[in-house]
Amino acid sequence: MSTLRVVALIDGQVQGVGYRWFVRQVATDRRLSGSATNLPDGRVEVVLEGPADDVRAALAELSGPRAPGAVSDVHPRDDVVQGMSGFTVG
Secondary structure, eight states: OOEEEEEEEEEEEOSSSSHHHHHHHHHHHTTOEEEEEEOTTSOEEEEEEEEHHHHHHHHHHTTSTTOSSEEEEEEEEEEOOOOOOSEEEO
């Protein structure tokens, strides 16, 4: 099973609506490590790391019907695996 790390920038109305906590729950449910951080420009940066299939499934949920707020776009890019543990919200 391969490990994948994805950094995604989330556009839309995603600050002040519980979006980061939603991402944390999605990641925790799939036993992924990472973070969800508000950016000064109104976007949220999401980092997900773990088994590739779980990362891809979690990534698909970021703009799904359960996501709070109004996600207009998700811009993911693969990144170098860093062996993270836990999930932080910033």
